Amino acid sequence: MSAGRTGHAGRAGDAQPVLEVQDLRVELDTPRGTASIVNGLSYSVAPGETVAVVGESGSGKSVSVMALLGLLPAHARVGGRALFRGRDLLAMGEPELRQVRGDGIGMVFQDPMTSLNPVLTVGRQITEGLLAHGRVAGGRQARERAAQLLADVGLPDPRAALGRFPHELSGGMRQRVVIAIALSGDPALLIADEATTALDVTVQAQILELVDGLRAEHGTGVVWITHDLGVVAGTADRVLVLYGGRCVEDGGVDDVFERPAHPYTQGLLGALPQLHDGPGGRRSELVAIAGAPPPPTDLPPGCVFHPRCPVRGDERCALEQPPLVPVALGARPDGTAVPHRAATFHDTAPGTGGAGS
């Protein structure tokens, strides 16, 4: 649908979104009670747009994307809507979902050491997807296409790599293979779940560049799940900050980084080491957020962040859940307008000044 668009031209915010998630909720029954892992998450991804979903571990970011493709355990309760090219993924049956998985939506997982099957060749792991979706006529054509995919993701000697086993490749090369598998269906949407977390920093940069290049070339929408704010700053157009399964702040990446409005986002950015001096020549201090995220079985009432919030607010924070409302006009890095929103009663955005200072 968006083929042919390249670069930033494909990032128009008003284009028909590839993915539109509305009020996504995920609950799981655990021995300690019902865990509310995702609590009313809404966002959309335009063709060629990269949306980063950030949060600490346990914030529900991985679960929120697993839910879209029906990859959660059968006893998980999923609510809301997730429109992919206009069709609700959450209302689809397993056979219908299977046609979307690996075809319309590609997925890249965290650890390339474990996300590939150790006893099957790389070639076989690419071709089985191609054959399952009927994208190739037969084995020979499947191998041709698999070699092409490996070449596209920058694997040296792709033909020989088809016969290799995952343990014969380095971590970065394996992640390229996983990306090749995710791209094998020419997906309109690519979901990367902590796809660079397990890799060396230099390899991380290569993988980020690779995905960004493919996005620009094919106009693929990208959802990048990460806890690494460095990754977000480098690749994303928009950021969603997740806490306790809720979106506490979203907006263009520069807006959120430079003028974080939610105390939690400010905390996250404050916990990030800064290479450069803060305003006024001072070295910015590294500040950790006190306490730990609440367990999903026992979320606090009101604002989920209030027990850890450095801004000691009034009783309202403990009683009333703040809605996600616009705090500024905001824009993506390419200049297209997108609202900057935050769910807080304390709009503490400094307005000016560096992050975390």
Added chain:
Amino acid sequence: MTGFALRRTLQSVVVLLGVSVAVFALVHLVDGDPVRLALGTRFDQATYDALRERSGLDQPLAVQYAQWISSAVTGDLGVSFRSGDPVTVLILERLPATLSLAGASILVALLIALPLGTVSALRPRSLLDGLGTVVSQVGISVPEFWMGIMLILLFAGTLGWFPASGYVPLSEDPAGWARSLVLPAVTTGLVSGSVLTRFTRSSVLEALGAEHVRTARAKGLGPRAVLNWHVLRNALLPLVTVTGVQLAYLLSGVVVVEIVFAWPGLGQLALQAVQARDYPVLQGAVLLFAFVFLLLNLVVDLLYTKLDPRISA
């Protein structure tokens, strides 16, 4: 591949030599004089000495061992004290019965274990899983002789479907061979199958939890492709080892079941040799069991290099 195979084979030969020393020493440490047992109660000293000399028992132990092991390499395991027949012939006579029973038992075991273990793992805590657990616990805990007797009472006695005991050679009467095989094979197969069911279940459960299974599903593969190529293919690896061990155990003669079903296998041969202090037969049988164990382990290891690419051959 060849380097690994050669190294592993040499290792097995060394172990086999060690086992042969142990077997020889143990058999000769056992109380009782085989010559006296062979001659009965009435004999004179000259007959006794003559037989002792003919059997080589007057030689020092080290010499006896050297003679035994050097001829064993050529396939000559000596002559039975009791019957005077070559040990190799005695063993070869028993081999078809043992091979039939072991083969049929492992078949029964796998036919029970693979489906039951897999279904149990796919539906943990389901009714079928619970049933599988109970059945395999019973299979592991119930003594084989009791199980054998119960099967005889029901299927040979009440229903009269199969013969109660005895072995019919395949070459004489294939249908009779198959019928005679059913009850003993089910008895030993149930025990081995119970062990293998537990193992299959845990092996498949572990494979199911692997992250590459999620990748396979995210590719859009159907449940059958995911199960066959990304779960069972991986769960197979540890199963091969356990199946090899079970088969080696079955081939080493399942004495109790052989006695219950009057099955002329190697277990009975070894037992009779112990009772008669028939050193050559006992040594030969135990050496054969050790050989079978080592051979099957070797085969399993070599098979592993084919099944698991991570093991560098």
